[in-house]
Amino acid sequence: MKKILSIFIMALSFTLLPSCDDGFDDLNTSKSGATNLDPVFILNNALIASSPNQSLIYEEAIVQQWFSTNTGVLEGGNFNKVNVNTTPNNWNNFYQNVIRYTNDVIVRTKDEPTRANLYHMARILQAHAFMILTDTYGSIPYSEAGGGYTAQNFFPTYESQETIYPKIIDEITQAVAGLGTGGNVETGDALYQGNIAKWKKFGNSLLLRAGMRLFKADAAKAAATVTAAIGGDAAANLILSNADNVIIKHDANFVNGHGNTVNGGEAANFYLAEPFINALKGVPGNVGNTTVVDPRLTAMAIRYGGARSGGDQTANSFANGSKDPADQFGCPVGSTDGEADLSGALLPPGGLYGTPAAPRTGNRFCYSQLDRNRMVKRTSPLFLITAAQTQFLLAEAAMRGYAGLTFAQAATYFNNGIKAHMDEMALYDPGCAISAVNRDTYAAGPEGTLSNGSLAAALPQIGYQYWVASLLNGHEAWANFRRLGYPALAPNPNPGSQVPGAFIERLTYPDAEKLVNTANVADAVATLGGPDALGTKVWWAK
């Protein structure tokens, strides 16, 4: 019995020894997570999230390129309405999925000379995100943003767009200057594998974009910024070749958000808008004042004439898709589901797959779509900055006389921009490729030629081409449209419009932000120059 007793006491003392929290620190260290990770891999995540995946509901519908007739979750720019589920998309994506990561990279590489290049790359990518954010919302958290962990700042203050733009311009300028002055080559970079020259072009092209944004709000700053971006040699410093495009090469794992939407449950719900189709078709009176059929129409669009449902929209059905430009019909802007169903009058008599004797009645399922099997596959790439966009900006800068550029240069940049976009189509899918002959024919025609040296005549042409070339990058298409006012789109006629003016000028702050960062949002609204509403113009658009 004594033996049992002693075992007993031993057991007791075992439970008490040696201290009541021995080993707890080790126990509370994760065995399946790392406390450190090469920041370049974090930058890759920020890069993927910078893709304009979220611009479908508002931006692309506002600029009347591509939209849904559906109400509910898809409601937004198609009806000029506030959809609180979607207005925060840019906010949440760029702050959470880009700036959270770029901030981490910047903080961790700032004082690390060997990672100087990575530091500057992260600054450029972050500046790109901030531009989209302020272009979308106006006043936004800038200097204090992204510091939830690193600075323990949970509720950042806002800054006005007027204050932010010079800071973005400084940031990009410093980053471009800093690149290549020392430090490792960041081969883990998924965009350019650490190629310094390409990153510099990215930075300068972004700088050009930022400068051109300000032509109305601060012309001097705009001119100076554009001059700095060109740096005396546009070809050396800017993205003028598709090989240098800032491209997100989506793959089966990191999919194209647009492609995912139209290859999933919403496949039958998105249609190309009537103004877009009509302009590319050269229908008289179109927003681009075009007169010829654009070869890009065939590359982009498909129409399942006679389809009665989403299920009918297959290549194998009786309504097999037509890519013929003549067959393309765009969905009237602002039409709701029901109205679109009854727009049979828009279809040619007899339709594509009917006969004059037995006409098929149209419904929304047979409007033209962006081809989900070519241009918007799940694996199709998306572009942040392209050679086409940069050339068009240069053309405009030249017309405005910035950086000493001439009209002749403007005409060349304009013409080259169009060709660059035609060539870019092949990057989406081989099936989107445009032949050199078709490209050159179009570019040599009136659509590819700046008519004369007048700014007033050139801007509609440039604005129209920039619009077409920015398809699928709604952020940029919308920002440029607001800045420039071209193409001359007609206001969305939907009767339920919640916009006092003609177009949506900014998106409203997220409800969540108003809820948790209340005081700072209130301060920010005071700097907007209008209510926190869709109709309030941002600073550079005023």
Place this chain on the structure above:
Amino acid sequence: MGMLLLLYGQGMSQQMELYAAIDKPIDASTRNGETRISALADISGTITDENGQPFPGVNIVVKGTSSGTTTDVNGKYSLTVNDDNAVLVMSFVGYATQEVALAGRTQIDVVMQPDVQSLDEVVVTALGIERSAKSLGYATSKVNSDQLTINRSPNLMNSLQGKVAGVNISSLGTGPGGTSKIRIRGQSSINGQNNPLIVINGVPVDNTNFGTNPGNLGSNDGNIGTRGGGATTDGGDGLTSINPDDVESMTVLKGAAASALYGSRAKDGVIMITTKSKGTTKGIGITYNMNYMNDQVLDFTDYQYEFGQGENGVGPASPGAPANPVTGQWSFGPRIQPGMTQVLYNNEVVPYVAQKGILNDFYRNGSTLTNSISISATSDKGGMNVSVSNMKSDGVTPNNTYTRKTINLGFGYDLSEKFSIKGNINYSNEDNKNPPVVSEQDNSIPTSLLAMANTMPLAVLEANQFNSVGGEYSYSRFTNRTNPYWVLSRVRQNVIRDRVFGNLSLKYDITKWLFAQVRVGQDYWSRNQDYTNSPTGKNNLNQGGINSATPGFVNGQYTQEARTFRETNVDFLISATKTFGDIGVNLTGGGNQMYRRSDLNSVQVTDFVVKDLYTVQNGRLKDPTYDRSERAVNSLYGSAEINYKQFLYLNATVRNDWFSTLSPENRSIVYPSVSASYVLSESFSAPPSWLDFAKIRAAYAEAGSDTDVPPYADKLFYGTSAAQFGGQPVGNFGTTIPNAGLKPMRIAETEVGLETKMFDSRVGLDVALYRRITSDQIVNAQVSNASGFVNTRINSGESENKGIEVMVTLVPFRTSNFEWEFIFNGAYNETKVLSLLTSKDGESITVGNHVFNGSVQQIVGKEMGQIVGNGYRRDDGTINPENLGKIVFGADGLPLTTSNVVFGSALPKWVGGFTNSFNYKDIIVSFLIDFKLGGKLLSGTNFNAYRHGLHKASLEGREGGTLDAGGNDPGKVTGVGVDINSNPNTASARNEDYFSVVRARALIEPVIYDAGYWKLRQITAGYDFTKFLSPTFPIKGLKLSFVANNVLMLKKWADNIDPEAFGYSSDNVVGMESPTVPTTRSIGFNLNVKF
């Protein structure tokens, strides 16, 4: 104190035990016969109960020997003794054991009296310490094991709905094997899970629940669920692996004082389960129990059947209109008239007639058959009990089955005078096949069925599941609404769990008044789960077929998961009990080491090489994850009890916990409790004769918890994505800002109570009042997204629970043959949020979202669990005061909305039930009516019924609209209200647009309901056949009872649903109703045979 529902045989005696008068002097036997005898003698006699009725089955043993007998059905017995000075010991459970010396007599007649000491029943309290009930300063409820065994459900706790005051049990509409949601005294923590601790034989076991939790934000429990979407099923909880037959007793410890000794883990109360470790009588006993329950689905829908499938008045192929065959989820078609036909999605032409009662047509009758057999052996030194059981449950969803096999061994043995050993081990194997996907859109049968166009014949859906390429044949343009038959044939899930838990304790009586005990317990389970998140050919993954987005592959997603869990508890206890004159003292000290580890290996694959082959190697993109989580709590504790003359008790406890999840500065925390109990009826020298028993009690306790702090919450950890991008790794980290400074949350609870028995125990009352403050709660504080993050955990929240629990027992009628007993239990609980980040009224956090629209928020100054969302915009009366409050319509004729309208708390305020039991001779019949009142719900079912044109309200304005080109009438609704200029509204909208506004504008106001109900929950009838059995017959006891469960809905306020039918176990989505498997009415029987 106990709440008895089913009273028969042994159960009846326990009833006597529980409600008997107390502490009157024992009026022992009445003695007849004076004949003296010597040596061998035959003794006989009759034993009667306190009412003079013959008492069968009483044990009679000659003291000091093993010889004995039992009384027959007439209460008679006879036996032979060889010593005329022998003493007979008569015993029966629940009755006072009597010892009668023969003193030379040959006939001994005895009147058995209920065990008046039994109000001083022994209650198993924290750590398995047994205490006399009257000494307790806090509320406990003892649950009779009959309540668990007769009315069965695969989850043991569901049989207690409406029966225990202050305990709110919800069985979820998620199929057999699903979670049981238990809340004691309401919800205290503002986050997710407020589950009580489950303790088996003194040692905590795991009750992790794998419930469906979509929309549950921020809380840890959200991480437990499945991943990948499309497979939101309820994987059950820890209680499902317990066989009710093995339960000897169950005690519910409600307040913090009761559970103080469990410290951190018992903030929501404790359910103490003691399993059987010996038989009820000496020797070998064999018991066989069979239980069968049949479940029939209940259809609460009251839909419209005047207008059939279609949209905007256009039916599937209305005359002159374009064919519109893909409206399978819409009932906005033309008026149903005799002779009409419709062209369905498969081009089949069928009559256009209403399809009523599809729930009953689709679902089958479920059934549950449980067989268990147990063998017990009992001796002076101890005993053992072994049981084997098999339960097979067929869910009402035709492909859903759940089987459970358990083996349980319990034993106890006195190794010597001083040294004893006790232990138990339980093994269970559960196999849950195809638990139904609920409360979501994709792959969810309930969601599709409850919104199915009202003229869509099920037979067509069943016959036309597949399109020409073998994918889902889309019957509706709403491709997230999967064809229910396709779900049955293609959506697969298997959950298999093996679990072993048990403990072993050694006790040593050092002296008569001092013992020490060491106990080791472990709960271990492994759980394998695999499911097709998206079966190959799922329509909305790719229009028209099985072609994958990635060329060369077929679409789909499949996940395989393996989890293991281990919790070990080692504890010791030293306890001393001594009496000094009128003062009795008990001192107990001990310590516990808890260690818990869970591991998860999960592989999710997307896209397949070979169609319909669901394996990991067949997948294209593989996303494996491994997760491991460990935590430990070390504790030291002690308690002291002092009593004066056994009518005044004072009890104090103190516990110190050390938490591994918290930083060194914050990880140690001490919490005390004090309680007192004063037995009035014993303190009086001459209590009034009508007062049998009276006690008042009071308690104050503190406790703490780290349960809302996950391990590793103090640091930022990096991870990498499964796939590379452009040949390069992609890094990531979480969106919650780590906080190294977290402290445990604190609970302080004050409780007072009164217990009394009067008038020969015909009137009983037990009342408890409590107030609990839960502070330093871990709030998942939402931060500005511009900080880059979503939230951070902080200690901040404070809430208050206040409530009263009442139990009234009445015996309005009692004769020797007939008794009517009435028991009411009811609890009122109110939980208020006192502070979140600040204590500013109106400050709120969102803790969960509805699948469609609406959310659950915690709002300072309001009750917990507020349902918040868009309401109608109401005229503010500034232009015309008369229009104040009227609904405002836009130019399009649709109502405008106001965001963030608070519609009220989803938590019920009143929960309780009435039991009436009637006992005529040996027939016992009882019924239970229960209720939950005072909460709100947001009905997703009605949300769909509105927008799909099934709700009767949507009949407004079906006709009278502007005819379309095909002559179809889309209807016209002009809402009653004003326009934005406060003029009467004249704008009208098409009928479908008007009722779709719930979705288009996220308007939830029309589908907010009072969640209350009154139900006839249960009817039982039982009869004990034992008295008809000859003593020589091998069967010693035979009881048969019938039970009907969920018998009748007496009153409810929500349209089209059973307000109880919820899919979620988390409090973060409380009140967020979304279609579940229908509730069922169960009818069955229980047969209990003793050999």
